[in-house]
Amino acid sequence: MTVRVFVPGDMAAVAVGAGAVVDALRAAAAASGVPIEIVRNGSRGLFGLEPLVEVLTAAGRVGYAAVTAADVPALAASGLFEGKGGHPKFIGDPKALPFFQRQTRLTFARCGVTDPQSLDDYRRHGGYRGLERAVAMTGEAIVDAIKLSGLRGRGGAGFPTGIKWDTVRLTPAAQKYIVCNADEGDSGTFADRMVMEGDPFLLIEGMTIAGVCTGATKGYLYVRSEYPFAVTAMQRAIETARRAGLLGAAVAGSSHAFDIEVRVGAGAYVCGEETALLESLEGKRGQVRAKPPLPAHAGLFGKPTVINNVLSLAAAPFILGEGAQAYRDFGVGRSRGTMPIQLAGDLRNGGLFETPFGVTLGDLIDDIGGGSISGAPIRAVQVGGPLGAYFPPSLFDTPFDYEAFAARGGLIGHGGVVAFNDSVDMAAQARFAMEFCAIESCGKCTPCRIGAVRGVETVDKIVRGEDRSANLTVLEDLCETMKFGSLCALGGFTPYPVMSALTHFPEDFGAPSRAPEAVV
Amino acid sequence: MSASRHQDWDAAASGEVIAAHAGQQGALLPILHALQARFGWIRDEDVPLIAQVLNLSRAEVHGVLTFYHDFRRSPPGRHVLKLCQAEACQARGSRDVTAHAEQKLGVAIGETTADGRVSFEPIYCLGLCASGPAALVDGVPVARLGVEAMDRLLDGALT
Ligand SMILES: Cc1cc2nc3c(=O)[nH]c(=O)nc-3n(C[C@H](O)[C@H](O)[C@H](O)COP(=O)(O)O)c2cc1C
Ligand code: SF4
Ligand code: FES
Numbered sequence: 001m002t003v004r005v006f007v008p009g010d011m012a013a014v015a016v017g018a019g020a021v022v023d024a025l026r027a028a029a030a031a032s033g034v035p036i037e038i039v040r041n042g043s044r045g046l047f048g049l050e051p052l053v054e055v056l057t058a059a060g061r062v063g064y065a066a067v068t069a070a071d072v073p074a075l076a077a078s079g080l081f082e083g084k085g086g087h088p089k090f091i092g093d094p095k096a097l098p099f100f101q102r103q104t105r106l107t108f109a110r111c112g113v114t115d116p117q118s119l120d121d122y123r124r125h126g127g128y129r130g131l132e133r134a135v136a137m138t139g140e141a142i143v144d145a146i147k148l149s150g151l152r153g154r155g156g157a158g159f160p161t162g163i164k165w166d167t168v169r170l171t172p173a174a175q176k177y178i179v180c181n182a183d184e185g186d187s188g189t190f191a192d193r194m195v196m197e198g199d200p201f202l203l204i205e206g207m208t209i210a211g212v213c214t215g216a217t218k219g220y221l222y223v224r225s226e227y228p229f230a231v232t233a234m235q236r237a238i239e240t241a242r243r244a245g246l247l248g249a250a251v252a253g254s255s256h257a258f259d260i261e262v263r264v265g266a267g268a269y270v271c272g273e274e275t276a277l278l279e280s281l282e283g284k285r286g287q288v289r290a291k292p293p294l295p296a297h298a299g300l301f302g303k304p305t306v307i308n309n310v311l312s313l314a315a316a317p318f319i320l321g322e323g324a325q326a327y328r329d330f331g332v333g334r335s336r337g338t339m340p341i342q343l344a345g346d347l348r349n350g351g352l353f354e355t356p357f358g359v360t361l362g363d364l365i366d367d368i369g370g371g372s373i374s375g376a377p378i379r380a381v382q383v384g385g386p387l388g389a390y391f392p393p394s395l396f397d398t399p400f401d402y403e404a405f406a407a408r409g410g411l412i413g414h415g416g417v418v419a420f421n422d423s424v425d426m427a428a429q430a431r432f433a434m435e436f437c438a439i440e441s442c443g444k445c446t447p448c449r450i451g452a453v454r455g456v457e458t459v460d461k462i463v464r465g466e467d468r469s470a471n472l473t474v475l476e477d478l479c480e481t482m483k484f485g486s487l488c489a490l491g492g493f494t495p496y497p498v499m500s501a502l503t504h505f506p507e508d509f510g511a512p513s514r515a516p517e518a519v520v
Numbered sequence: 521m522s523a524s525r526h527q528d529w530d531a532a533a534s535g536e537v538i539a540a541h542a543g544q545q546g547a548l549l550p551i552l553h554a555l556q557a558r559f560g561w562i563r564d565e566d567v568p569l570i571a572q573v574l575n576l577s578r579a580e581v582h583g584v585l586t587f588y589h590d591f592r593r594s595p596p597g598r599h600v601l602k603l604c605q606a607e608a609c610q611a612r613g614s615r616d617v618t619a620h621a622e623q624k625l626g627v628a629i630g631e632t633t634a635d636g637r638v639s640f641e642p643i644y645c646l647g648l649c650a651s652g653p654a655a656l657v658d659g660v661p662v663a664r665l666g667v668e669a670m671d672r673l674l675d676g677a678l679t
Contacts, residue, residue, distance in 0.1 A: 012648045015663035047650040187606035190647035225553075225590055226646050228659065266549060266588035269644060283548030283574075285587040301545065343650065345611030350650025382607055418608045418649070428615075432607070436644070 009040030042198015045352030150336025155309030186385025384413025448491025
C-alpha cells in the first residue's frame with residue numbers, strides 16, 4: 001500500500017531544507033521498495049519543527065521534527081515509512097503538542113493538515129460551505145452576518161469589515177472590485193503568507209463571498225514580490241477554482257460572476273497602505289491618496305472597492321459557514337473572534353498561534369513562546385510591525401486586544417510579536433525605525449519624507465552625546481510633527497517605536513560612559 | 521536568479537515582452553516585472569518603448585520605474601544575495617551576519633563586488649521571521665543563516 005508522507009512546501013520549511021528532505025525520502029523509499037506519495041502540505045506553524053516530516057498511519061499522523069536530508073537513511077531504517085518511533089526525531093502526533101493544543105484554529109484549521117492544492121481536500125475539511133450559504137443569501141444578509149461576527153480588519157487599522165462591505169454594496173456602480181491586500185510588509189508577520197501557501201482556497205472563497213455580497217465581479221490579489229511561493233500557490237489554486245466553476249461567470253452555479261487576478265508588488269512597504277496599493281495596481285507610483293474619497297466609494301480605477309487584508313477575507317468562510325455567533329463567541333470587549341498571532345524573533349516556539357483575543361503579552365512570550373531560544377533574557381518586544389511600539393517586560397500584563405494595546409501607546413497591527421533579548425541596543429532600534437521610514441516614505445508629505453531623515457541624524461547625535469538634552473527635545477518635537485502632520489501611518493506611527501524605545505529604555509540613549517569610542 | 525539565465529536584450533525582444541502584457545488594466549508593473557525577469561534589468565532604452573505602447577510620457581514611466589525598490593537599472597552581479605534587514609531578523613543576529621558578509625565580500629550592503637560575482641542587497645522581511653536570519657539566494661529562500669552558514673554560502677554556492 002502506498003504510504004502518505006507529508007513534507008511542507010511552505011517557504012519557511014523549504015528555507016531550512018525541506019526540498020532536499022523530499023529528494024532523500026524518495027531515494028530511501030525507492031531503495032527499500034516502499035511506494036510513497038509525498039504531499040507538500042502547508043506548515044502547521046511551529047517553525048522550530050521544520051522540516052517536519054509526517055507519515056499517515058492507521059492510528060493517524062505521526063511526525064519527525066527538524067529532519068535533515070542526512071537523517072533520512074537512518075530514519076527510514078528505523079521504520080519511518082511505517083510511522084515507527086524510537087528515533088530521537090520522532091515526536092508522535094504533532095497536533096498533540098501543547099503549542100497546538102492551546103490554539104483555537106478557525107482560520108488556520110486546515111493549514112499544515114491538508115494538501116493545499118487539492119480542492120477535494122479543501123471541501124472534505126469544510127471548505128466552500130460558507131460560499132454555498134452566501135450564494136443563497138441576499139447581500140444585506142451577508143453583511144449582517146459579518147457585522148454580527150464583530151470581525152475587524154486584520155491588516156492593522158481594525159476597521160469593522162461589515163461596514164466596509166456594506167458601503168461598497170450600497171454604492172451603485174457598473175463595476176466594483178474586491179482587492180485583497182497581501183502586501184504583508186510588517187516584520188514579524190507571516191500569517192498571510194501561510195494562508196496563501198497552505199490553504200489558498202480559503203482566501204479564494206473569502207474573496208468570492210465578498211464579491212457575491214457587494215456585487216463586485218472582479219478581484220485583485222496584490223501579493224508582495226518577497227513571497228514568490230505564495231504567488232505560485234495562489235495562481236495554481238485560482239486556475240483550479242476556475243475549472244471547477246467556483247470562479248467565473250456563474251460562481252458555484254449561481255447568478256454571480258466573480259474572478260480573481262494575481263498582481264505582484266515591487267518591494268515598496270508603503271504599498272501595503274490601501275490607497276498606495278490601489279495606485280500601484282493602476283500602474284502608478286505607490287503614493288498615498290488623500291481621503292476622501294474612501295476606496296469604498298471611489299477606489300480602484302475610481303470604482304467602489306473593498307480592500308481587505310488576507311486574514312479579514314479568510315475569516316469570512318468560517319463566519320458564513322459556521323455562523324456569525326460562533327465566531328463572535330470568542331474574544332473580549334470589542335475585539336471579537338480569533339487572532340492569528342505571529343511569534344517571531346528570539347523565541348523558542350516561534351510560529352503561528354491562533355487564539356481568541358485577550359491573551360496577555362507575557363503569556364505569549366514566556367509561556368506559549370517558551371522564552372528566548374538564545375537563552376538570554378527577553379528585554380523588549382515589538383508588537384505590530386515596524387510602526388508598533390516596543391514593550392518592556394513591565395508591560396507584559398497587556399492583553400492582546402485592540403483597545404488595550406492602544407491604551408498603552410501601542411497597536412496590535414497585523415499581530416506580529418517580535419522578541420529581543422538583552423543584547424538589543426534600543427537606540428539602534430529607534431534609529432532603524434526612522435531609517436526604515438526614510439527608505440520607504442512615499443514622499444508625499446514633508447514631516448515623513450524629511451522628518452525621518454532628520455530623525456536618524458538626531459538619534460545619532462544623542463547617542464554620541466552631542467547636546468544631549470537639546471537633541472532629545474528635537475527628537476520629541478520631530479515625533480510630534482510626524483504624528484500630527486503625516487498623511488498616513490508610515491510617517492504618523494514611526495514615532496511609536498522611537499518614543500517607546502526612548503521612554504522605556506532611556507539608558508540606551510547615550511549615557512556618555514556607555515560607549516567611549518563613540519563619544520565626540 | 522543569476523544573471524546568466526537572462527536573455528540578451530534587443531529592442532524587438534523588449535517590444536515583444538511589452539506587447540504581451542500591455543493589454544491588461546494597470547499594465548506598467550507587470551511589464552516591468554516581465555522585462556526584468558527576461559533580461560535581468562531595465563534599460564533606459566526600454567522606457568520610451570513602454571511609454572509609447574501604454575500612451576504615457578517617458579517621465580511617467582521613469583517615475584514608476586524609480587519608485588519601486590525591486591526594479592534594477594543596471595545589471596546585477598552573477599549572484600544576488602538579498603539578506604533580510606528587518607526587525608525580527610535583527611533580533612536573531614542579522615546585524616552581525618550582515619557585517620560579516622560585508623567584510624568578507626569587501627562591499628557594503630547595497631553594492632556589487634568589483635568582480636561582478638555577488639550583488640549583496642537588503643530586503644525587508646521574507647515572512648520567515650521565526651527562523652531568521654533569512655535571505656533569498658538567487659531567488660531561493662534560506663533561513664537560520666548565522667555567521668557560519670553565511671561563510672559556507674559565500675565559499676560554496678556563491679563562488
Ligand atoms: C505604511 C502602511 C503599510 C500597511 N501595510 C499593510 C499590509 O501590508 N497589509 C495590510 O493588510 N494592511 C496594511 N496596511 C493597512 C491598510 O492601509 C488597510 O488598513 C488595510 O488593508 C485594510 O484592510 P482590513 O480592514 O482588512 O485590515 C498598511 C498601512 C500603512 C499605513
Ligand atoms: S506619511 Fe510618509 S508614506 Fe505616508 S503619505 Fe506621507 S510621505 Fe507618504
Ligand atoms: S524579519 Fe526577516 S524574514 Fe521577517
